[in-house]
Amino acid sequence: MAYQPIENYGIIGNMYTTALVGLDGSIDWFCFPTHDSPSVFAAILDEQKGGRFKISPLVNGGDPNRLSCKQLYWPGTNVLITRFLMPEGIGEIIDFMPVGISTENPTYHGLIRQVKVERGSMTFSVECQPAFNYARDDHEISVTETGACFHAPSISLGLVTNVPLQQQDNGVFTKVTLEEGQTATFVLRELEAGTCGLPLGHLETTGLFRHTIDYWHRWLSQCTYKGRWREMVERSALVLKLLTYEPTGAIVAAPTCALPENLGGERNWxxxxxxxxxxxxxxxxxxxxxxxxxxxxxxHWIESRCHECSTGSCGASGPLQIVYGIDGRDLLTETTLNHLEGYKQSSPVRIGNAAYDQLQLDIYGELMDAVYLYNKYGVAISYDFWIYLRQILNWLCDNWQRPDQSIWEVRSQAQHYVYSKLMCWVAFDRGIRLADKRSFPADRAKWIAARDQIYEEIMEKGWDAEKNAFVQSYSSTALDAGTLLMPLVFFVSPNDPRMLKTLDAIYRSPKDGGLVSGGLVYRYDVNESADGLEGDEGTFSMCSFWLVEAITRAGYDDPARLEEARLLFEKMLGYANHVGLYAEETGLSGEALGNFPQAFTHIALISAAWNLDKALNQKHRV
Structure with a gap:
């Protein structure tokens, strides 16, 4: 079996974990029971060893041209339909994880695959080959009248079905022929008391399906965005909800690991x-x-992390880590899975993330901006929370001048990155604003002095007069897409001459010293900025949306720029996959690269859509 392109996948989930379902009907990535648990299916990282759960129609004569595959979401939901069209008829798989039902229901954390034929007749091949703990653990199989049980050292799962199964190698296999209107249901869930449980009847499956559809419709009805790109904004919101971990409210950056930023390379996180x-x-x-x-x-999750830290126990990386486990754990030791070949032979396959103990000073600006926004548009923060924030800002006063690894988490020597200094400025600016807004006690004079010093230092050392642009670091002439956020965080006016010149410099083609290729944005030039890693990478999708928003804001009094922002945004929408999902990066030929789907990309899409729609509305009113 060949690897599916990354963009061939849709995603389902239940706010505890997710699964990637390919256009060929194969679930090639599934961690259980949580987002960061070891994998059960990981064929996306090793097609031979990783394990999969594939349901696909058998094609008469083996001619692939007789089969057409489509995939779509039930409108306004995270219920995925994979449809197969052949001369013999139309069949489909409805994949979902139940939500909106009692957590005591044994199917709540289950994965349901309902196979049905809408027209004609079709024979399906069903193959379930789990490979527990990233294909490191052996397991035992027992086939029963109601399915199959898979027993691994760490967990046992049951595949419950109304179709007879037979053991094949380390999994089970069957063929099932369905006529028009007939269905077959497969439920994968944790075992109860050592048994697979009873198969779901048609009425029970339909009830779970309707409950799940109703949950997603009710949840999405809260969305207040009614602008020009409503469908893509709503899909992005649905993706973010799927990437939530329900018990804590944390949102994972992506549900996958080790998908490469360049094929055959080492940028796999x-x-x-x-x-x-x-x-x-x-x-x-x-x-x-x-x-x-x-x-x-x-x-609340962010506040809990702040309460756990204290300046008295700061390590070299400061009072906060840059990244935590979804349950708040702080040790994310990075290891490599050398027995897996990686997606299309892209190794190493990494789990854990060694960047957790890096010094990245920008996180304090992003933290304070988040708190400021929440206090303004959400709920007023507590005094107890403010005590910890005040301690963090005082620590930052003594440490903002240190070099760090910044937003891109480079694995080379620390630098004085302009983006990091920018976000340190944001940290003090928002802290001062918040203290004044709420009349909180604060070390205002100290914070104001630091804020002003950072501002002047960025203008002096972060600006390159020959390049006519803000650059990546004080010691570099390289451009960096992170500077696109300067007007977004109100460091400079969107139409400040320096910002406009920076926009123009970034907007040039890479061969002319810029970062934009066909409307898509590289985060920086890897040949000009040593980041400690080998190989190239694709354009960063979130940076493309940052460019849209920066041009949008510059276009409030420049109609030509505003129209350019709209053109770039709508062009970028065309790089989503067939169900509206984005990976971290886009490759040279338009293929998806990096972990998928990426929350940050969908967040940037929402922000760009909201601000561009607002700007266009104001233009038309004028």
Missing amino acids: DYRYTWVRDAAFTLYALLRIGFTSEAARFM
Whole structure:
């Protein structure tokens, strides 16, 4: 079996975990019971060893041209339909994880696959080959009248079905022929008392399906965005909800690990954790489109991390880590799975993330911006929370001048990155504003002095007169897409001459010294900025949306720029996959690269759509 392109997948989930379902009907990635648990199916990382759960029609004569595959979401939900069209008829798989029912229901954490034939007749091949603990653990199989039981050292799962199964190698296999109107149901869930349980009847499956559809419709009805790109904004919101961990409110950066940023390269990271820097961007996006409850839960998760830290026990990386486990754990030791070949032979396959103990000073600006936004648009923060924030800001006063690894988490020598200094400025600016807004006691004189010093230092050392642009670091002439956020965080005016010149410099083609290729944005030039890693990478999708928003804001008094922002945004929408999902990056030929789907990209899409729609509305009113 060949690897599916990354963009061929849809995603389902239940706010505890997710699964990737390919256009060929194969679930090639599934961690259980949580987002960051070891994998059960990981064929996306090793097609031979990783394990999969594939349901696909048998094609007469083996001619692939006789089969057409389509995939779509039930409108306004995270229920995925994979449809197969052949001369013999039309069949489909409805994949979902139940939500909106009692957590005591044994199917609540189950994965349901309902196979049906809408027209004609079709024979399906069903193959379930689990490979527990990233294909490191052996398991035992017992086939019963109601399915199959898989027993591994760490967990046991049952595949419950009304179709007879037979053991094949390390899994089970069957063929089932369905006529028009007939269905077959497969439920994968944790075993109860050592038995697989009873198969779901048609009425019970239909009830779970309707409950799940109703849950997603009710949840999405909270969305207040009614603008030009409503469908894509709503899909992005649904993705963010799927990437939530229900018990804590944390949102993972992506549900996958080790998908490569360039094929055959080493830029393969584990994103199944929660980054502090995502907080401000996430809070802004959720609050802008009406999801206040999700914003509140994420803010609570952030507050818990701040309460756990104390300046008296700061390590070299400061009072906060840059990234935590979804349950708040702080040790994310990075290891490699050398027995897995990686997606299309892209190794190493990494789990854990060694960046957790890096010094990245920008996170304090993103933290304070998130708190400021939540206090303004959500709920007023408590005095107890303020005590910890005040301690963090005082620590930052003594440490903002240190070099760090910044937003891109480079694995080379620390630098004085302009983006990090920018976000340190944001930290003090928001802290001062918040203290004044709430009349909190604060070390105002100290914070104001630090804020002003940072501002002047960025203008002096972060600006390159020959390049006519803000650059990546004080010691570099390289451009960096992070500077696109300067007007977004109100460091400079969107039409400040320096910002406009920076926009123009970034907007040039890479061969002319810029970062934009065909409307898509590289985060920086890897040939000009040593980041400690080998190989190239694709354009960063979130940076493309940052460019849209920066041009949008510059276009409030420049209609030509505003139209350019709209053109770029709508062009970028065309790089989503067939069900509206984005990976971290886009490759040279338009293929998806990196972990998938990426929350940060969908957050940036929401922000760009909201601000561009607002700007266009104001233009038309004028």
